[in-house]
Amino acid sequence: xxxxxxxxxxxxxxxxxxxxxxxxxxxxxxxxxxxxxxxxxxxxxxxxxxxxxxxxxxxxxxxxxxxxxxxxxxxxxxxxxxxxxxxxxxxxxxxxxxxxxxxxxxxxxxxxxxxxxxxxxxxxxxxxxxxxxxxxxxxxxxxxxxxxxxxxxxxxxxxxxxxxxxxxxxxxxxxxxxxxxxxxxxxxxxxxxxxxxxxxxxxxxxxxxxxxxxxxxxxxxxxxxxxxxxxxxxxxxxxxxxxxxxxxxxxxxxxxxxxxxxxxxxxxxxxxxxxxxxxxxxxxxxxxxxxxxxxxxxxxxxxxxxxxxxxxxxxxxxxxxxxxxxxxxxxxxxxxxxxxxxxxxxxxxxxxxxxxxxxxxxxxxxxxxxxxxxxxxxxxxxxxxxxxxxxxxxxxxxxxxxxxxxxxxxxxxxxxxxxxxxxxxxxxxxxxxxxxxxxxxxxxxxxxxxxxxxxxxxxxxxxxxxxxxxxxxxxxxxxxxxxxxxxxxxxxxxxxxxxxxxxxxxxxxxxxxxxxxxxxxxxxxxxxxxxxxxxxxxxxxxxxxxxxxxxxxxxxxxxxxxxxxxxxxxxxxxxxxxxxxxxxxxxxxxxxxxxxxxxxxxxxxxxx
Ligand code: SF4
Numbered sequence: 001x002x003x004x005x006x007x008x009x010x011x012x013x014x015x016x017x018x019x020x021x022x023x024x025x026x027x028x029x030x031x032x033x034x035x036x037x038x039x040x041x042x043x044x045x046x047x048x049x050x051x052x053x054x055x056x057x058x059x060x061x062x063x064x065x066x067x068x069x070x071x072x073x074x075x076x077x078x079x080x081x082x083x084x085x086x087x088x089x090x091x092x093x094x095x096x097x098x099x100x101x102x103x104x105x106x107x108x109x110x111x112x113x114x115x116x117x118x119x120x121x122x123x124x125x126x127x128x129x130x131x132x133x134x135x136x137x138x139x140x141x142x143x144x145x146x147x148x149x150x151x152x153x154x155x156x157x158x159x160x161x162x163x164x165x166x167x168x169x170x171x172x173x174x175x176x177x178x179x180x181x182x183x184x185x186x187x188x189x190x191x192x193x194x195x196x197x198x199x200x201x202x203x204x205x206x207x208x209x210x211x212x213x214x215x216x217x218x219x220x221x222x223x224x225x226x227x228x229x230x231x232x233x234x235x236x237x238x239x240x241x242x243x244x245x246x247x248x249x250x251x252x253x254x255x256x257x258x259x260x261x262x263x264x265x266x267x268x269x270x271x272x273x274x275x276x277x278x279x280x281x282x283x284x285x286x287x288x289x290x291x292x293x294x295x296x297x298x299x300x301x302x303x304x305x306x307x308x309x310x311x312x313x314x315x316x317x318x319x320x321x322x323x324x325x326x327x328x329x330x331x332x333x334x335x336x337x338x339x340x341x342x343x344x345x346x347x348x349x350x351x352x353x354x355x356x357x358x359x360x361x362x363x364x365x366x367x368x369x370x371x372x373x374x375x376x377x378x379x380x381x382x383x384x385x386x387x388x389x390x391x392x393x394x395x396x397x398x399x400x401x402x403x404x405x406x407x408x409x410x411x412x413x414x415x416x417x418x419x420x421x422x423x424x425x426x427x428x429x430x431x432x433x434x435x436x437x438x439x440x441x442x443x444x445x446x447x448x449x450x451x452x453x454x455x456x457x458x459x460x461x462x463x464x465x466x467x468x469x470x471x472x473x474x475x476x477x478x479x480x481x482x483x484x485x486x487x488x489x490x491x492x493x494x495x496x497x498x499x500x501x502x503x504x505x506x507x508x509x510x511x512x513x514x515x516x517x518x519x520x521x522x523x524x525x526x527x528x529x530x531x532x533x534x535x536x537x538x539x540x541x542x543x544x545x546x547x548x549x550x551x552x553x554x555x556x557x558x559x560x561x562x563x564x565x566x567x568x569x570x571x572x573x574x575x576x577x578x579x580x581x582x583x584x585x586x587x588x589x590x591x592x593x594x595x596x597x598x599x600x601x602x603x604x605x606x607x608x
Contacts, residue, residue, distance in 0.1 A: 014116070042060060
């Protein structure tokens with residue numbers, strides 16, 4: 001077996017047992033790894049009756065075949081389960097070193113079921129797994145947890161994934177944190193971990209990923225590394241982090257302002273990536289073997305901090321533009337608080353911004369907030385609210401379940417800017433129509449990591465050989481929907497491998513690397529088959545979990561035209577969707593894959 005360690009770790013927390021089991025190689029060949037392979041395992045374990053915070057919900061940590069090899073930017077892992085936020089398939093992935101280290105410890109992934117009676121943490125060291133009491137760790141923030149676990153193991157090189165207080169308190173926006181401030185943030189995977197009383201997983205080992213063709217991999221890695229200098233997108237990320245996109249996003253109307261309702265803002269310059277780099281940057285931070293180095297270590301002297309992880313673009317706009325805070329240092333601190341408590345910065349920022357909007361409209365009162373005036377531009381209150389969410393304290397208890405729950409509680413569900421209950425990230429589909437398809441069809445709700453037409457249409461990381469072509473960003477045709485579907489399938493394969501989406505050497509080189517690692521003899525066109533199979537598997541899983549065609553709608557506020565960079569464009573979702581459905585081979589009336597699609601993708605055993 002090459003490309004895989006060949007083992008999963010099974011953990012039954014109710015029984016207090018851990019055991020290894022062989023990786024299902026047929027699953028791996030068909031779904032590759034990461035969230036694709038996790039979804040295939042989940043398909044055998046998840047039903048409509050599975051409660052997201054119940055013991056039966058499987059929490060799956062999964063790496064992909066490229067992880068821990070010499071492939072650049074392949075240090076990621078996925079965390080998956082039924083989401084307590086969306087109630088659908090949940091997945092999130094994170095960078096750093098934890099994913100590779102899990103493989104060096106001997107495992108491709110971990111499947112956790114059950115619930116421990118008391119808090120525990122798990123160690124996996126050189127192939128040996130053990131559960132430990134986490135009584136002394138419960139209540140610690142995510143940074144202290146990582147440090148304490150390493151101390152308890154007396155292993156400074158161990159990598160730790162953990163939850164902070166928000167996960168313990170079952171916030172539906174809770175993240176799984178690792179490698180200091182790296183986060184598997186979206187869809188509330190930290191709450192699933194908390195529901196199992198599992199505080200942390202530490203991994204360490206020295207095993208090597210077996211390779212089919214080490215020389216072939218070495219050759220393609222050399223080409224990728226040398227070619228990076230010509231990748232303008234990667235070079236710009238290296239210089240300024242993803243924060244470097246802020247100015248461009250504002251120009252395109254891609255960066256949402258004032259809870260997605262304003263096109264331009266004079267104070268937006270205070271959020272510029274250039275400003276952050278000049279005044280607050282300590283250094284760039286890389287994941288395992290990544291030459292791009294998008295991570296930022298910053299400082300926030302006015303908050304007494306000389307070392308902060310982040311922020312990246314999404315955090316800047318969620319706590320900056322969306323809530324009209326034009327002070328980058330205040331945004332840096334907001335991101336830091338989210339890291340401490342273990343909260344997704346996108347969902348948390350969006351939910352607090354929604355609270356600002358509701359307060360402004362008089363739909364939320366100081367009586368309901370415990371006396372707090374929740375206003376746009378008030379960074380101090382935003383900071384206070386993050387802490388209250390992290391502890392589920394007072395008004396924070398209501399915010400902790402996310403935007404849709406807040407809007408429903410106040411009887412204005414139409415005001416939440418969510419798709420399938422997941423907060424819309426910081427890419428406005430009015431600026432790039434193809435993103436509307438991405439959001440509406442993403443298996444985890446509004447997601448910019450399962451299709452990235454905002455990049456494709458600005459010429460960054462297209463996959464021309466696979467039909468992912470740049471074009472007019474305001475195109476609302478079926479053809480645009482079709483291209484958007486291809487982009488989504490391509491990124492689902494990325495998430496399965498598990499390869500960082502900022503590494504775009506082109507499909508040919510990705511194919512060469514994948515074949516050299518696994519020994520497969522895939523042809524180029526099979527990459528898209530794999531991507532579509534993974535997307536369709538997740539669609540089948542979501543249909544089982546209750547998704548319907550009627551859920552595929554854009555939020556009301558995103559259907560209002562704005563002037564500025566998006567030039568009054570409003571995506572024609574139905575036309576775009578028709579193209580995407582045709583590309584996927586799904587029935588436009590029912591939302592289900594057609595029998596022919598099920599056959600073509602070898603999904604018969606899963607039902608149609
Ligand atoms: S580009 Fe950034 S997120 Fe991606 S692997 Fe490199 S450092 Fe990690």
